[in-house]
Amino acid sequence: MNLQSRTEDGILVLTPDTTRIDASSAVYLKDQFRASTEGVSGRIVMDLGDVNFVDSSGLGAIVSALKVLKDRKLELAGLTPVVAKVFKLTCMDQVFIIHNDIDSALLAKDADAA
Amino acid sequence: MDPQIYQCRAGIDCFGATIEGIVAQIADSGRYSAQTSENAHVVLAEVLNNIFEHSYGGETGGHIQLSLFLEDDGIYIETLDFGLPMPGLAIPSPTLPDPGIRTEDLPEGGFGWYLIHTLAPSPQYLRRGNTNILRFTVK
Incomplete structure (x- = not known):
């Protein structure tokens, strides 16, 4: 699994290129999230639109990303x-x-406008 | 109805395809709501992960036999594996953290059994000889 990274309107958008975030991909997500967000001070949005399944390991990895x-x-x-x-x-x-x-995320004026 | 029996080698890289195949079969049967299929998907994934990580210690893995019974009143799942017994010969029943918890204290694990208990209430565990037997019902 790779975490694709792009910036739109100053917002860092991270997109896992997988349909499942499970025990086999969780560790990559955590490491790549850390690398992609280092030094980034603006909003960060993870686009899960193509992900049709997350198990407890994947959930744990997304929680660790928040941390x-x-x-x-x-x-x-x-x-x-x-x-x-x-x-x-x-x-x-x-x-x-x-x-x-992702479109409504990008349109939101700030993180709290969700 | 006779069960569908799947044999799989525990390994995190192969579970996705196995589980998606089973879930497709449940959906194709046309007998269950989307919600029941989704619940079965989550339960199957968590059960196989637990066997791999705990019963087989998360390394090379081992053999798992999974039987799927598609009955009128729900989906019955039974797994057999030949790894370590459950600690205390009992299924863990973790609780969720306090929602007001600080971010840095959020748990990164322990969600698996919580999800199983929620979606497949009253899971059963038996140890017979060198075999772990787990049974789950998803409605």
């Missing part, structure tokens, strides 16, 4: 049904800023 940012926020966009369910059941939907899709 890398310390007091800053991590925004997630485009949660597909199973992914949204896993976040909701574990209450992790409350610790991230979640946007319906």
Whole structure:
């Protein structure tokens, strides 16, 4: 798994190029997130629009990504049904800023406008 | 109805394809709601991960036999593996952290059994000889 990185309107957009974030890809996500976000001070959005499955290891890796940012926020966009369910059941939907899709994330004026 | 029986070699790189194949079969049967299929997907993934990581110690892995019973009142899943017994011969039942917890204290694990208990209530565990038997029902 690779975490694709691009900047749009000053927002760092990270896109995992996989449809599953599970035990086999979680470790790559964590490492690549750390590398991609080093020195970045603006908003950071992870686009999960193509990800149709996240297991507990993948969820753990996304939580660890948030912790890398310390007091800053991590925004997630485009949660597909199973992914949204896993976040909701574990209450992790409350610790991230979640946007319906990447377009609405980019249109939001700031992280708190979700 | 006779079960579908899958034999797999525990290994994190092969689970995705195995699980997606099973989930496609559940969906193709046309007998279950999208919600039930989604729940089965999550439960299967967590169960196989747990066997790989804990029963087989997360390294080379070992053999898992998975039986899937597609019944009118739900999906019944049974796994057999030949790894280590569950600690205390009991299924763990972790709880979620306090939602007001600080970011730095958020857990990065422990979600797997929580998800299983939520989506497949009352999972069963038996140890017979050198075999672990786990049973789950998803409705």
